[in-house]
Amino acid sequence: MQLDQILQFALSGLSTGAIYALIGIGFSIIYNSTGIINFAQGEFVMLGGMLTLFFIGLLQLPLWAAIPCAVLVCTLAGMLFERLAIRPLRKPTPINLVIITIGGSIFIRGLSMLLWGKDTHSLPSFSGDEPITIANATILPQHLWILGITLVIIGANKFFFYHTISGKAMRACSYNSRAAGLVGIDVRRMVLFSFVISSAMGAMAGIIVAPLTMTSYDVGIMLGLKGFCAAIIGGMSSGIATVIGGLILGILESLGAGLISSGYKDAIAFIILLLILFIRPQGLFGKAESERV
Amino acid sequence: MLEVSGITQIFGGVTALKDVSFSIAKESITGVIGPNGAGKTTLFNIISGIYTQTSGTVVLEGRNISGLPPERLAPLGMVRTFQNIELFSSMTVLENVMVGMHTKSSSGLLACSLKMPWTFKEEARIRDNAMRWLEFAEISDLAGTVAGNLPFGKGRMLEIARALAADPKIILMDEPAAGLNSQETLGLADVIKKIRDMGITVVLVEHDMELVMDICDRIVVLNLGSKLAEGTPREIQENGDVVAAYLGDE
Amino acid sequence: MKKELFKFLIFTVLILVAPLAFKGGYLMNVLVFVGINTMLAIALNLLLGYCGQISLGHAGFFGLGAYLSGILTATHGLNPWLVMPLAAGLVGLLAYLIGFPILKLKGHYLAMATLGMGIIIYIVFNESVDYTGGPSGLSGIPALSIGSTSFDSDVKSYYLVWAFTLGVCLFSLNLANSRVGRALRAIHDSEIAARVVGVNARELKVRIFALSAVISALAGCLYAHTMTFISPASFGFNFSVELLTMVVIGGLGSIYGSFLGAALLTLLPEFLRAAHDYDIIIYGGLLMVMVMFMPGGLVRSVPDAVRKLVRLKGGAGNA
Ligand SMILES: Nc1ncnc2c1ncn2[C@@H]1O[C@H](COP(=O)(O)OP(=O)(O)O)[C@@H](O)[C@H]1O
Ligand SMILES: [Mg+2]
Numbered sequence: 004m005q006l007d008q009i010l011q012f013a014l015s016g017l018s019t020g021a022i023y024a025l026i027g028i029g030f031s032i033i034y035n036s037t038g039i040i041n042f043a044q045g046e047f048v049m050l051g052g053m054l055t056l057f058f059i060g061l062l063q064l065p066l067w068a069a070i071p072c073a074v075l076v077c078t079l080a081g082m083l084f085e086r087l088a089i090r091p092l093r094k095p096t097p098i099n100l101v102i103i104t105i106g107g108s109i110f111i112r113g114l115s116m117l118l119w120g121k122d123t124h125s126l127p128s129f130s131g132d133e134p135i136t137i138a139n140a141t142i143l144p145q146h147l148w149i150l151g152i153t154l155v156i157i158g159a160n161k162f163f164f165y166h167t168i169s170g171k172a173m174r175a176c177s178y179n180s181r182a183a184g185l186v187g188i189d190v191r192r193m194v195l196f197s198f199v200i201s202s203a204m205g206a207m208a209g210i211i212v213a214p215l216t217m218t219s220y221d222v223g224i225m226l227g228l229k230g231f232c233a234a235i236i237g238g239m240s241s242g243i244a245t246v247i248g249g250l251i252l253g254i255l256e257s258l259g260a261g262l263i264s265s266g267y268k269d270a271i272a273f274i275i276l277l278l279i280l281f282i283r284p285q286g287l288f289g290k291a292e293s294e295r296v
Numbered sequence: 297m298l299e300v301s302g303i304t305q306i307f308g309g310v311t312a313l314k315d316v317s318f319s320i321a322k323e324s325i326t327g328v329i330g331p332n333g334a335g336k337t338t339l340f341n342i343i344s345g346i347y348t349q350t351s352g353t354v355v356l357e358g359r360n361i362s363g364l365p366p367e368r369l370a371p372l373g374m375v376r377t378f379q380n381i382e383l384f385s386s387m388t389v390l391e392n393v394m395v396g397m398h399t400k401s402s403s404g405l406l407a408c409s410l411k412m413p414w415t416f417k418e419e420a421r422i423r424d425n426a427m428r429w430l431e432f433a434e435i436s437d438l439a440g441t442v443a444g445n446l447p448f449g450k451g452r453m454l455e456i457a458r459a460l461a462a463d464p465k466i467i468l469m470d471e472p473a474a475g476l477n478s479q480e481t482l483g484l485a486d487v488i489k490k491i492r493d494m495g496i497t498v499v500l501v502e503h504d505m506e507l508v509m510d511i512c513d514r515i516v517v518l519n520l521g522s523k524l525a526e527g528t529p530r531e532i533q534e535n536g537d538v539v540a541a542y543l544g545d546e
Numbered sequence: 547m548k549k550e551l552f553k554f555l556i557f558t559v560l561i562l563v564a565p566l567a568f569k570g571g572y573l574m575n576v577l578v579f580v581g582i583n584t585m586l587a588i589a590l591n592l593l594l595g596y597c598g599q600i601s602l603g604h605a606g607f608f609g610l611g612a613y614l615s616g617i618l619t620a621t622h623g624l625n626p627w628l629v630m631p632l633a634a635g636l637v638g639l640l641a642y643l644i645g646f647p648i649l650k651l652k653g654h655y656l657a658m659a660t661l662g663m664g665i666i667i668y669i670v671f672n673e674s675v676d677y678t679g680g681p682s683g684l685s686g687i688p689a690l691s692i693g694s695t696s697f698d699s700d701v702k703s704y705y706l707v708w709a710f711t712l713g714v715c716l717f718s719l720n721l722a723n724s725r726v727g728r729a730l731r732a733i734h735d736s737e738i739a740a741r742v743v744g745v746n747a748r749e750l751k752v753r754i755f756a757l758s759a760v761i762s763a764l765a766g767c768l769y770a771h772t773m774t775f776i777s778p779a780s781f782g783f784n785f786s787v788e789l790l791t792m793v794v795i796g797g798l799g800s801i802y803g804s805f806l807g808a809a810l811l812t813l814l815p816e817f818l819r820a821a822h823d824y825d826i827i828i829y830g831g832l833l834m835v836m837v838m839f840m841p842g843g844l845v846r847s848v849p850d851a852v853r854k855l856v857r858l859k860g861g862a863g864n865a
Contacts, residue, residue, distance in 0.1 A: 034654075039654070040654035040655075040657070040658065042657075088834055088838075091838060092837070092838060093838075093841075094841060097652070097653030097654055098594070098598065098600055098653065099837050099841070100654070101600055101653070101654055101657045102790065102794055102833055102837050103833065103834055103837045103838070105602075105787060105790070105830075105833060106829075106830045106831070106832070106833030106834035106837065107830065107834060108830070109784075109787060109826045109827075109829055109830035109833075110826075110827055110830030110831055110833075110834065111830070112826060112830070113824060113825075113826040113827030113828075113829075113830055114827060116823070116826070116827075117823075117824060117827065224783065228658075228661070228662070228665070231658060235658075264673070266669075266672070266673040267669065267673055269665070269669055270665075270666050270669045270670075273662035273663075273665050273666045273669075274666065276658070276659070276662045277647075277648075277659055277662050277663065277666075280647075280648075280651055280655060280658070280659045281647040281648070281650075281659075284651065284655065344742060346738065346742075365741065366738075366741040366742045367741045367742075367744055367745060367746045367747065370741075370742065370743055370744030371744055375742060375743060376742055378738075378739070382736040382738060382739035383735070383736065383739070384731065384732045384735040384736060384739065384740070385735050385736075386731065386734070386735055386799075387728070387731055387732070387735065391728055391731075394725075394728055395728050395729060395732045395740065395743060395745070396743045398725070398729055398740075398743055398744045398745050399743070399744035401725055403724065403725050403726070404726070405721070405726050405753055405754075405757065408720060408721055408724035408725055408726045408727065409717045409718070409720050409721040409724070409726075410717070410720070411720050415724065415725075418725070419724070419725070422725065458739075458743060459742075459743065461743075462743050462744060
């Protein structure tokens with residue numbers, strides 16, 4: 004029986020893990036092109052879910068139409084954020100950037116509360132709630148949607164970064180933005196791109212998870228921080244390492260909640276976060292680098 | 297005074313230094329020269345404890361200092377300046393030099409916060425000494441200026457004054473003349489000689505050959521991470537390998 | 547130095563006579579919180595404004611002070627005056643131990659790690675129901691008293707809290723203008739250059755982190771005894787951000803700035819009662835605006851603006 008239970012927890016952990024991975028990749032993309040950890044990343048996840056609800060509720064759009072609208076608005080919000088808050092910064096020291104992205108994050112959160120109130124809402128599942136049985140464990144169709152969509156996004160991401168001109172230019176910026184600038188890449192535009200991509204990915208993550216976990220104006224903090232934890236485990240990679248990081252985190256969390264205590268579930272991510280930062284700040288799979296003087 | 301033996305430094309796949317050895321006599325001025333990327337700054341970073349070398353040892357006055365961090369080396373009498381000046385830019389010129397006296401003073405956190413009687417005396421001593429170093433570097437008229445607003449040349453002098461305030465036995469200077477005009481470079485040469493005459497050993501990395509040949513007692517040449525030659529300025533000028541390395545590079 | 551002392555004396559006198567101006571009433575209660583928040587803002591400012599190390603978990607240290615005080619006095623009946631140094635000391639020790647690994651991190655990573663630390667502490671407050679009472683809080687914490695006088699009215703609490711706050715102010719002002727204060731600012735500007743002249747940056751950062759935690763815990767003790775009731779909601783991430791906002795608005799690296807920021811953010815919601823729910827929008831907006839347009843904070847921007855205005859007027863007078 005114990006084994007079945009573990010399988011069950013692992014299965015449901017897998018889909019939350021996929022969400023964390025998507026959010027984590029969003030963090031990494033911005034970090035790699037700008038050196039910024041965007042504390043507002045989680046708010047775009049929240050906005051994804053809330054905006055979908057908004058389009059369904061107010062404009063009576065069907066789900067399949069509301070989703071792209073929500074992603075589009077989120078992406079615009081991400082662009083605005085970069086243009087209005089990040090780019091004009093005269094002294095972009097790490098501390099100023101932390102403060103400004105935190106400011107932006109609670110500003111967005113406050114605005115959402117103002118618009119949509121403090122209630123929690125649920126989004127309809129994409130295709131019903133009939134459980135599916137797999138080897139003594141059951142999962143919901145939404146779990147499959149999450150895994151499927153995550154896979155597609157990660158694939159598209161990989162294609163973009165390795166097979167398109169813009170993607171390659173962005174990678175060049177992340178290795179050495181000065182050199183990239185010298186060979187004629189518009190670095191500022193790539194920074195804007197990175198915000199566009201990661202806010203769109205965040206929004207998508209927020210949308211696919213909302214039917215499972217409900218959503219409200221304040222879900223962004225926790226989801227964002229756990230996504231960051233995934234990225235840290237993956238050494239801020241915008242590829243497979245962060246996906247693995249997300250899955251590890253999702254499964255550990257789900258096992259911890261089921262086998263130890265659900266109250267301390269949220270603490271697990273932060274304990275892992277601290278341990279990794281203390282012991283292997285370069286991530287589970289990365290190599291240490293020395294700072295230049 | 298200082299003995300560097302068998303220093304090798306590997307960054308990832310790049311070998312920045314390969315088996316570099318030399319020794320430096322007390323109260324001398326030694327120049328370290330070489331084309332860009334030769335490993336000069338890396339060598340300074342290792343000697344001053346900022347990097348830990350892959351292999352090899354650094355011995356200061358008979359004591360093995362390999363792997364000691366910079367804050368442990370300052371009390372032993374080793375300080376340095378930086379290729380890209382590192383000032384405390386939000387603090388005044390005087391305060392910058394006062395920080396230089398950190399190891400020559402001892403009031404702790406609590407004593408300072410509670411203004412214990414003895415801290416007044418120490419504070420006065422720190423201030424007077426710092427003022428004297430500003431006079432030495434001929435920037436005492438700028439004592440109250442915020443360091444971040446200094447013109448570049450004065451910044452270089454401030455960095456030297458701050459290092460001297462630590463009462464060093466040996467000072468490493470990474471390209472002290474870079475960015476200075478010819479007038480300022482002449483002043484710098486005088487200052488460096490004065491420092492040596494005070495009994496402080498000077499090691500400097502420099503591209504200004506006129507300056508190097510003029511003031512150095514000995515010169516070490518690095519190329520592609522290895523020691524290419526070592527000797528008096530005259531020997532170096534006559535060394536075919538050195539000439540070839542420079543001509544080949546520039 | 548004389549000038550510094552003079553400024554502090556004026557500040558002290560203003561604080562002492564403030565209650566006369568407000569004639570008791572409910573605003574007195576708010577001024578007590580201004581005192582507590584000033585302590586907290588100074589604590590964070592020593593770390594962030596002087597030493598350049600960010601913390602997004604200071605609400606956790608504040609909460610630990612409050613809970614230790616609350617639990618040991620309300621549940622175990624210990625004397626509050628004994629508990630106060632004990633609580634502050636324990637929190638300081640904890641911060642010292644966490645400080646070594648956490649302060650190895652820099653910038654964004656440090657921000658995330660301290661944030662994680664704060665959230666873990668917050669979760670512990672919520673989940674260890676047997677000790678803390680969980681989300682519904684801990685009540686019955688005794689008010690502080692000396693002999694037979696209990697500090698149970700707003701005016702009495704005001705003087706009690708501000709005695710501590712003024713003490714912390716003076717302590718921090720002294721520190722800022724000393725050998726150690728200079729070393730802190732040096733670490734802020736260039737850690738590597740500070741180390742090269744012999745500042746043990748690692749150790750000093752950890753010590754200032756611990757000191758900052760001790761002051762925050764002390765504020766927590768005072769908070770617990772003046773409120774007599776505490777619950778986890780006061781010690782969450784939002785409060786850490788509020789503290790950050792106070793420090794940034796007032797001015798990084800200015801003790802009086804911390805007072806200004808704390809006073810402004812504590813009084814603002816009282817005057818904007820209607821805006822109560824929107825305070826997070828206001829904090830968020832303020833943080834962004836300050837960093838973008840007034841990075842020096844109010845203490846520096848306001849005098850600058852006044853000076854400019856005076857010069858303009860003077861110019862007009864001459865013409
Ligand atoms: N922290 C580091 N990480 C990786 N490579 C480095 C680092 N520091 C220096 N290097 C490399 O070591 C070599 C020597 O650099 P450096 O010592 O700065 O040369 P120099 O000062 O003689 O111009 C260069 O190839 C440089 O790229
Ligand atoms: Mg160099």
